[in-house]
Amino acid sequence: MPQRYVVAKVDEIPAGGSKAVTVAHREIAIFNLDGAYFALLNRCPHEGGPLCKGRRTSLVQSKRPGTYDVSRPGEMLRCPWHGWEFDIRTGRSYCDPDKVRARAFDVTIEPGQRLVEGPYTAETYPVLLDENYLVVEM
Amino acid sequence: MSDRISESTTATPGVVDCDIHPTVSTMSELNPYLTDRWKLHMREYGSNFRAAFASAMVYPRYNRDGGSRMDARPPSGAPAGADLPFMRQQHLDPNRVDYGVLQPLRPNGIGIRNQAFGESLTAAVNEWQIGNWLGMEGRLKGSLMLTREDPAAALREIDRHGGNPDFVQMSVLPHGLEPLGRQRYWPIFEAAEALGKPLGVHVGGVSGMAPTSAGWCSFYVEEHHSKCEAMQSLVTSMVIEGVFERFPKLRVVLIEGGFVWVPSLCWRLDKHWQHLKSEVPHLKRPPSEYVREHFWYTSQPIEEPEDPRHMLDAMDWVGWDKILFSTDYPHWDFDDPKFAFARLRLTPEQHRMLFRDNAMNLYGLR
Numbered sequence: 001m002p003q004r005y006v007v008a009k010v011d012e013i014p015a016g017g018s019k020a021v022t023v024a025h026r027e028i029a030i031f032n033l034d035g036a037y038f039a040l041l042n043r044c045p046h047e048g049g050p051l052c053k054g055r056r057t058s059l060v061q062s063k064r065p066g067t068y069d070v071s072r073p074g075e076m077l078r079c080p081w082h083g084w085e086f087d088i089r090t091g092r093s094y095c096d097p098d099k100v101r102a103r104a105f106d107v108t109i110e111p112g113q114r115l116v117e118g119p120y121t122a123e124t125y126p127v128l129l130d131e132n133y134l135v136v137e138m
Numbered sequence: 139m140s141d142r143i144s145e146s147t148t149a150t151p152g153v154v155d156c157d158i159h160p161t162v163s164t165m166s167e168l169n170p171y172l173t174d175r176w177k178l179h180m181r182e183y184g185s186n187f188r189a190a191f192a193s194a195m196v197y198p199r200y201n202r203d204g205g206s207r208m209d210a211r212p213p214s215g216a217p218a219g220a221d222l223p224f225m226r227q228q229h230l231d232p233n234r235v236d237y238g239v240l241q242p243l244r245p246n247g248i249g250i251r252n253q254a255f256g257e258s259l260t261a262a263v264n265e266w267q268i269g270n271w272l273g274m275e276g277r278l279k280g281s282l283m284l285t286r287e288d289p290a291a292a293l294r295e296i297d298r299h300g301g302n303p304d305f306v307q308m309s310v311l312p313h314g315l316e317p318l319g320r321q322r323y324w325p326i327f328e329a330a331e332a333l334g335k336p337l338g339v340h341v342g343g344v345s346g347m348a349p350t351s352a353g354w355c356s357f358y359v360e361e362h363h364s365k366c367e368a369m370q371s372l373v374t375s376m377v378i379e380g381v382f383e384r385f386p387k388l389r390v391v392l393i394e395g396g397f398v399w400v401p402s403l404c405w406r407l408d409k410h411w412q413h414l415k416s417e418v419p420h421l422k423r424p425p426s427e428y429v430r431e432h433f434w435y436t437s438q439p440i441e442e443p444e445d446p447r448h449m450l451d452a453m454d455w456v457g458w459d460k461i462l463f464s465t466d467y468p469h470w471d472f473d474d475p476k477f478a479f480a481r482l483r484l485t486p487e488q489h490r491m492l493f494r495d496n497a498m499n500l501y502g503l504r
Contacts, residue, residue: 080208
């Protein structure tokens with residue numbers, strides 16, 4: 001049965017920013033893509049590099065040698081160790097999207113009022129009624 | 139060695155990492171080791187690679203930290219690899235490195251054309267290794283950097299520090315003006331053999347010519363591969379020139395050059411040698427035998443066949459006693475000891491050889 005964990009206040013992670021949090025003994029990297037939030041296990045599926053320290057880049061595609069298309073600025077994450085790239089929205093890798101994926105979790109924004117009513121695990125995170133919070137389900 | 143490490147070794151032994159890259163916070167860190175003349179030269183002219191573009195790599199590295207792990211920059215803001223306490227905290231302690239062999243690549247003086255400056259900068263880098271690393275951390279061992287294109291200066295450097303037990307190997311770069319087996323380089327081999335210390339050859343160097351034998355390539359990914367090509371050329375050169383007939387106790391460590399290519403190179407050389415023996419009558423044995431006896435290989439990065447059994451075959455052919463674990467810390471293609479070779483399901487004995495015993499034996503560590 002998946003549990004829901006309060007991991008951060010919404011305004012703690014600015015657009016384009018990220019934060020590593022520990023939830024149920026696992027390190028999770030939370031990303032803000034222009035107000036939409038995504039969570040990946042902070043552990044590259046290749047050799048375990050800390051994904052939240054990676055550089056954010058764009059999706060670069062090519063239809064034929066010499067022509068290149070750049071899209072989705074800031075939505076690809078490059079592992080700080082070996083440079084494997086992952087789609088922040090899905091965790092799928094650039095090199096082998098079907099087989100190699102960073103584990104992704106759902107993130108929702110919840111007002112403090114509802115969190116206090118439960119049934120969420122706030123762990124030690126203090127919740128105020130009039131703030132908005134990021135909640136990870138895992 | 140710190141108490142913490144001696145404690146952990148009593149449980150299960152840690153690893154020996156045969157490739158760690160220290161660097162300076164700023165070039166002024168070398169000032170205590172340079173005379174006024176060369177400090178002035180550094181300040182007014184700078185030091186440069188023998189390359190097309192001063193102070194630049196010929197090919198771009200893929201990240202802004204000059205090829206380092208993005209998370210390896212210390213909190214002090216110094217470059218990755220410039221901060222010993224952070225190296226202990228990020229690498230030596232958690233990865234249980236009992237010994238790490240340093241390879242200072244930047245800065246170094248070993249490729250500088252100005253011979254007097256090259257000798258002085260090389261000497262400064264070696265003394266900086268002693269003063270800032272080897273003397274501060276017993277787990278770290280040094281590579282005595284040598285000016286390959288100026289063997290007389292290299293011999294003077296070996297006279298100064300070759301006997302220091304903290305330097306466990308002599309070090310030259312594979313790309314040079316001529317293939318490494320040529321006789322102009324033999325004085326260095328003679329000295330290394332006499333000292334009983336291996337010659338470490340870490341990928342890199344700038345020959346002034348195209349990095350591949352097919353010409354100048356376009357992409358970093360191509361240039362990255364050319365490192366293996368250079369290693370193949372130098373193995374061939376050293377064997378065919380007769381280096382190991384003349385220096386039968388010389389041991390050579392190829393660092394960062396991979397090794398799965400070694401068997402096919404040997405098969406081909408043996409085949410050619412059978413027909414062309416009379417051109418090189420100084421060779422008494424098939425080329426593969428010299429390779430098997432005289433070369434060691436570090437593990438990072440390696441070619442990784444899709445089927446792990448093929449990797450095991452290659453390791454059988456190369457020799458399990460010849461493969462040395464390395465991380466390349468703090469560079470971007472770092473291998474974590476928990477993951478390196480993980481797909482192969484090594485036996486405990488194989489694991490111990492690769493991660494520890496082979497290097498302990500080669501470098502005479504205890």
